[in-house]
Amino acid sequence: MKILVFVKQVPDTEALVEALDDSSLKVEEKFEMSFFDTLAVEEALRLKEKHGGTVTAVTVGPERAGEVLRTCLALGADSVFRIWDEALAPVVTDVFTDSLSVARVLAAVAKHLGFDLILCGKQALDDDAAAVGVMTAALLEIPFVTAVTSVKAEEGSIRVKQKRDGAEREIKCELPALLSAEKGLNEPRQPQVMKVMKAARAKIDAMDLAALKIQADAIISTVKPVSFTVPDKARSISIIEGEPADAAAELVRRLREERQAL
Amino acid sequence: MPDKLYVIVESNGGEIRSVSREVLSAARGIAGELGLTAAAVATNADAASEAAKYVTHVVHLTNAGLIPTPLPEDAAVVLAGSSPLARDLLPYLAAASAGCYLGDCTALRVEAGVLVAERPMLGGKAAGTFAFEPDRPIVVSVRAHVFAASDPPGVSGEIIEQAAVESKGIEVLSSDRAAEDRRVDVTEGDIVVAGGRGLKSADNFAVLEELAGTLANATGGAVAVGASRAVVDAKWRPYEEQVGKSGKSVAPKLYFAVGISGQIHHILGIDRAQVVVAINSDPDAPIFKYADYGIVGDALQVIPALTEAIKSA
Numbered sequence: 001m002k003i004l005v006f007v008k009q010v011p012d013t014e015a016l017v018e019a020l021d022d023s024s025l026k027v028e029e030k031f032e033m034s035f036f037d038t039l040a041v042e043e044a045l046r047l048k049e050k051h052g053g054t055v056t057a058v059t060v061g062p063e064r065a066g067e068v069l070r071t072c073l074a075l076g077a078d079s080v081f082r083i084w085d086e087a088l089a090p091v092v093t094d095v096f097t098d099s100l101s102v103a104r105v106l107a108a109v110a111k112h113l114g115f116d117l118i119l120c121g122k123q124a125l126d127d128d129a130a131a132v133g134v135m136t137a138a139l140l141e142i143p144f145v146t147a148v149t150s151v152k153a154e155e156g157s158i159r160v161k162q163k164r165d166g167a168e169r170e171i172k173c174e175l176p177a178l179l180s181a182e183k184g185l186n187e188p189r190q191p192q193v194m195k196v197m198k199a200a201r202a203k204i205d206a207m208d209l210a211a212l213k214i215q216a217d218a219i220i221s222t223v224k225p226v227s228f229t230v231p232d233k234a235r236s237i238s239i240i241e242g243e244p245a246d247a248a249a250e251l252v253r254r255l256r257e258e259r260q261a262l
Numbered sequence: 263m264p265d266k267l268y269v270i271v272e273s274n275g276g277e278i279r280s281v282s283r284e285v286l287s288a289a290r291g292i293a294g295e296l297g298l299t300a301a302a303v304a305t306n307a308d309a310a311s312e313a314a315k316y317v318t319h320v321v322h323l324t325n326a327g328l329i330p331t332p333l334p335e336d337a338a339v340v341l342a343g344s345s346p347l348a349r350d351l352l353p354y355l356a357a358a359s360a361g362c363y364l365g366d367c368t369a370l371r372v373e374a375g376v377l378v379a380e381r382p383m384l385g386g387k388a389a390g391t392f393a394f395e396p397d398r399p400i401v402v403s404v405r406a407h408v409f410a411a412s413d414p415p416g417v418s419g420e421i422i423e424q425a426a427v428e429s430k431g432i433e434v435l436s437s438d439r440a441a442e443d444r445r446v447d448v449t450e451g452d453i454v455v456a457g458g459r460g461l462k463s464a465d466n467f468a469v470l471e472e473l474a475g476t477l478a479n480a481t482g483g484a485v486a487v488g489a490s491r492a493v494v495d496a497k498w499r500p501y502e503e504q505v506g507k508s509g510k511s512v513a514p515k516l517y518f519a520v521g522i523s524g525q526i527h528h529i530l531g532i533d534r535a536q537v538v539v540a541i542n543s544d545p546d547a548p549i550f551k552y553a554d555y556g557i558v559g560d561a562l563q564v565i566p567a568l569t570e571a572i573k574s575a
Contacts, residue, residue, distance in 0.1 A: 184501055
C-alpha cells in the first residue's frame with residue numbers, strides 16, 4: 001500500500017505570541033509537529049509494518065518546516081517531500097494558512113506521487129481549521145473519513161471507526177481515500193537515537209509549484225486576516241474564604257447577585 | 263446570480279441543535295444587510311419544519327447522512343453552527359466551488375456591505391479579524407453562543423425535498439449510540455462543570471455529575487461536564503469532554519474549573535467563558551489567575567457543599 005502522510009510544523013504550545021501592532025503578529029521561533037499529525041504518521045508506519053508498502057511524508061512550508069520531515073524519517077518514513085515556492089509565502093505564513101491554496105498544492109502532490117491512502121491529522125494545532133484534509137479529498141474526488149479512532153486495512157478498502165455526537169460509527173471506505181487522525185487512534189512511538197542521527201544528516205529536497213505543474217493563479221488568499229489582537233486572558237480573582245459550606249453558599253449568592261449567572 | 267444565504271440546519275436526536283437555532287435566528291438580519299435572501303438546508307424533516315419558521319425557502323435534504331452534496335447554485339453565503347457534520351461538509355463545499363471557508367468563527371458581521379469574521383489563531387493565543395476574497399461563495403461556521411437564539415419570527419416557509427448526492431466509496435456499517443452519551447456536548451453547555459486531577463479518581467467525577475444535574479434542575483439550562491487533558495490522558499474521562507487546546511474550546515455563561523491547575527493549554531480553551539469559577543486545593547495554582555471567583559479547598563469537600571448550597575438556595 002502506498003501511503004502519503006501530510007504533516008504540518010506548528011508553533012510549540014509554549015511559544016510566545018506578541019502583537020507588534022494591530023496588523024502584525026510575532027511568534028516565538030519554537031516549533032513542533034502538530035499533535036494530530038504525529039498520530040497520522042504512527043498509523044501509516046503501523047499499516048506499512050503490517051501490510052507492506054511505503055510511507056511518504058509531505059509538508060508545505062519554508063525551510064524550517066523540513067524539521068518535521070526529519071522527524072518522519074527518523075520514525076521510519078521511506079521518503080519525504082517539502083513543497084515550497086515564493087508564491088506560497090503570502091498564503092502560508094507564521095500565523096495563518098490559506099486552507100484552499102494548501103489543499104490545491106497537496107492534491108497536486110498526491111497526483112504527482114500516486115497513492116492508495118492519505119493520512120493526516122484531524123486539524124493543525126495552530127489554526128485548528130480542520131479544513132485542508134477534507135478540501136484535498138474534495139479536489140481529488142476521493143472518499144474521506146475525518147477524526148478516525150481505529151483503522152483496519154482490507155483488500156481494496158479500509159475499515160475505520162469514528163466517534164461523532166456520542167455515537168461510534170464503523171465505516172467502510174474504498175481506496176484510494178483520505179483519513180484524518182483523532183486523539184486515541186494510537187500511541188506514537190519515539191524514534192531511535194541512531195535513526196535520529198541519520199535523519200539529521202539527510203538532505204530534505206524541496207519541490208516548487210512548477211515541478212507540480214500548479215498554475216500561479218491557483219494560489220490565492222481566499223480568506224485573509226486583516227487585524228490581530230493578543231487578548232489578555234487573566235481575570236481579577238475574588239477568593240471566597242471560609243469553611244466549605246459557608247464558602248459554597250457565599251459563592252452561590254455572589255454568582256446570582258453580581259453576575260446573574262445562576 | 264447567487265442571491266441566497268443558506269443556513270445548514272441540523273438536528274440531533276429529534277431536536278434541532280441549539281447552535282443551528284442560534285444561526286437561524288441571526289440569518290435574516292445578516293442576509294438583509296448583504297442584500298441576500300435567507301434560506302436553509304435542513305438535514306432531516308424535523309430540522310426542515312423548524313427552519314421553515316425562520317426562513318421562507320427550505321431545502322430538506324433527504325438521506326443527508328450521505329452528504330457531501332453540491333453547493334446550491336444560488337448560494338452566495340453558506341452559514342452553519344460548528345458541529346462535526348459542518349467540519350466535514352463546509353470545507354468540502356468550499357473546495358468544490360473554489361469558495362472561501364472559515365470555520366468555528368467567534369464573531370460574524372457585515373461591515374461596509376461585506377462579511378467580516380473573527381476567529382482565534384495560533385491555538386487561541388491570538389484572535390484575528392478576517393476578510394473574504396470577493397466574488398466567491400463564502401462558507402462559514404460559527405461556534406455555539408456567538409449568536410443569541412430567538413423565537414421564530416412567524417414565517418411559514420416553503421419546504422422543497424431534494425435527495426442528497428451520495429458520497430461515493432463510503433458505507434456506514436454500524437452506528438452505536440450509547441444511552442449514556444445523550445448528554446449535553448461541552449461546547450453547547452450554558453454551564454460547564456469541568457474536573458481535573460484534583461478529583462483524585464475517575465469515580466470521584468460522580469460529585470461533578472451530581473453538581474451538573476443539580477445546576478440543570480435549578481437553572482433549566484444545558485449543563486455539560488468537561489475534563490482537563492490530564493484526566494482524559496489518564497482515561498478517567500472520554501476525549502469528547504476535553505476542554506482546551508487539542509480538545510474543545512468553550513464559551514459558556516459559567517465555567518467551573520474543579521481541581522484543574524490551569525496549564526496554558528487549558529486556559530486557551532476557556533477564555534470566552536463569561537464567568538470562571540476555580541476550585542483548587544493549591545492556592546498558587548495558575549488557574550486562579552484566570553478565574554473570576556475562587557475557593558481554595560479540596561474539591562471533594564467543596565463540590566458537595568456547592569451542590570447543597572444550590573439545592574437550598
